[in-house]
Amino acid sequence: MRIAFRVDASHQIGTGHVMRCLTLAGVLSAEGVQCLFICREHTGHLIDLICREGYEVLRLPQSSLPLQTAEEQWLGTDWRSDAEQTLEALRDAPPDWLVVDHYALEARWESILRENCGRLMVIDDLADRPHDCDLLLDQNLVADLYKRYESLLPKQSASLLGPCYALLQPVYAALHEEARPRSGQPQRLFIFFGGVDKDNLTQTALSALLKLDLSNLHVDVVVADSNPHREALEMLVSDVPNIRLHGSQPTLAPMLLAADLAIGAGGSTNWERLCLGLPTLVITLANNQRLIVDELNKRGLVRWIGDKDSIQVDALVAQISIFLQQPLDAWSASCLKVVDGLGVGRVCAALLANKNTVLIARSACQDDEVQLLEWANDPLTRRNSFSSGQILPESHHLWFTQRLAKADCQLYLIETVGGLAAGQVRFERAHSAWEVHFTLNPVLRGRGLGSSLLKTALDAFVKVKPGVVVFGAVKSENRASCRIFEALNFSLVSVVDADVAIYKSNQF
Incomplete structure (x- = not known):
């Protein structure tokens, strides 16, 4: 398989884009996928960084024509020329x-x-423009997460939404298993404001710290090698033995795991810190960070202390002082529940899935409620259902909770080995037989996985209910579901008013 990445590799804006795509490409390459990048040669571009990671880069030249709009200046040309060159x-x-x-x-x-x-x-992170795509990934946690793209995507498009798909380096998943809630008052502080830090917020944070008693605190500060303020920062803390400046790091993970409290920006590092349970005081650097940080702040996962343009050293001193004197156990424990570090594996599974993908069945739990509601309200799922109206969260919660507690119901979540939820299968007793209902994750439609989904659940079900007969009822026009039953040797036993096809198994 061959996967190409068209990535913003501009130095000022594109660092986050490049890093998350390199993370995804690294895991895909380990699966035998050929990955290449397409980037424009902006001034100060990051193409050399991509090449050092061993990937082929197809370079698009800078435009010699005047760039009229902000989008053209960002892109380096007009959109049509970029499309033709790509x-x-x-x-x-x-x-x-x-x-x-x-x-x-x-x-x-x-x-x-x-x-x-x-x-x-x-x-995408912004949800501010329409897309024509098969799949959209937004790894952020924001208000109305499952609605913000409704009017921006074609009907046949599927989405991967939320931090369970965060593109973190594989080391985060491993360290997530080791991470424990911080206990007691902070003893180790971590500061990082991204690869550029053009607003020099690192100096603002250090200036605030230097006004405090640091005798019981060790401070790690990451300052990228390209940071133009590095020399001044080194001079600022040169005589403070418990503040240590570090250069560019291949991964922040070990320092994040060791720290008790962080001060940083509101970008993609949010998910790295949450994955390792690190409470953070966040300063937002751009408007696109505000929605994300606002939601994280409301949920008690970060403490938003202001925007870069409003932060004053004295105010920052007061904020830091408060949290250095508080135990962070509950806050840290909440962080650990949000991101498990397995997102990049799930995204890879979504890209690579085919009819030979191995699936695993497990019993559904209350944590699966939101996922199942999202699938249930997918437009095609609703059209294929006998009741086509949208399902409200309140009614779904009641229904789902009842099904989990019901003795005559077995509800399975089917996953790939990479941890991507592939669908749900439900068996409910109906007199002497069991009726089956199933939903395939819209992300995996058209990959030949429907029969494997149902068979995986059937294999698990007959282990706990041997000797059963299973039947399913689907709309006759839903040929995809009909073919799934037929592939598993279910017999068509009746057609009701030409609208409903009923399939029945032999005894398992």
Whole structure:
């Protein structure tokens, strides 16, 4: 398989885009996928960083024409020229997937590129423009997460939404298992404001710390090698033995795990800190961080202490002082529950899934409620259901809780080995037989997994209910579901008014 990444590699804005795509490419490459990048040669671009990681980069040149709009300046050309150049770069070897991670690209560009790739995935955080894609990934936690893209995607598009899909380096999943809630008052502080820190918030944070008693505190500060303020920062703390400045790191994970409290920005590092249970005081650097940090702050997962333009040293001193004197046990424990570090594996599973993908069944639990409601309200699922209306969260909660407690109901969640939820299968007793209902994750439609989904659940079910007869009722026009039953040797026993097909198994 061949996967291409069209990534914003500009130094000022694109660092987060490049890093998360490199993380995804690294896991895909380990699965035998050929990955390549397409980037424009902006001034100060990050293409050399991508090349050092061993990936081929198809370079798009800087435009010599005047750039009229903010989007053109961001993109480095107009969208149509970018689409034509990207199309030409891929023409000789169209990828199976094209992954697009660029805030200046939207549906018009994507529609042109879809002609020259198997499928197209967009990575977005903003929900501020339409897309024409097969799959959309937004790893953030915001208000109305499952509604914000409803009017921006085509009906056949599927979505991966929320921090369970956060593109973290694999080391985070391993360290998440080791992480424990912090106990007592903080003894180790971590400071990091991203690879550029053009506003020099690192100095603001250090200036605040230097006004406090640091005798019982060790401070680790990461300052990227490219940070123009590095020399001044070194001079600022040169005579403070318990503040240590570190250069660029291949991963922040060990320092995050060792720390008790962090001060940092509201970007993608949110998910790294949450994964390792690290309470954080957040300063937002851009408008697109505000919605995310606002939601995290409301949930008690971070403490938002202001925007970069409003932060004053004295106010920061007061905030830091408060949290240095408090035990952080409950806050840290809440953080650990949000991100498990397995997101990159789930995204890879979504990209690579096919009819041979191994599936695993487990009993559903209360934590699966939101996932099942999202699938149930998928437009195609609703059209194929006997009741086509949208399902309200309140009624779904009652229904789901009852099914989990019901003795004559077995509800399974089916997952890939990589941890991606593939669908749900439910068996409910109906007199002497059991009726089966199933839903495939919309992300996996068209991959030939429907029969495997149902068979995986049947194999688990007959271990606890041997000798059963299973039947299913589906709309006759729902040929995909009919073919699944037929592939598993269910017999068509009746058709009710030409609308409902009833399939029945032999005894298992």
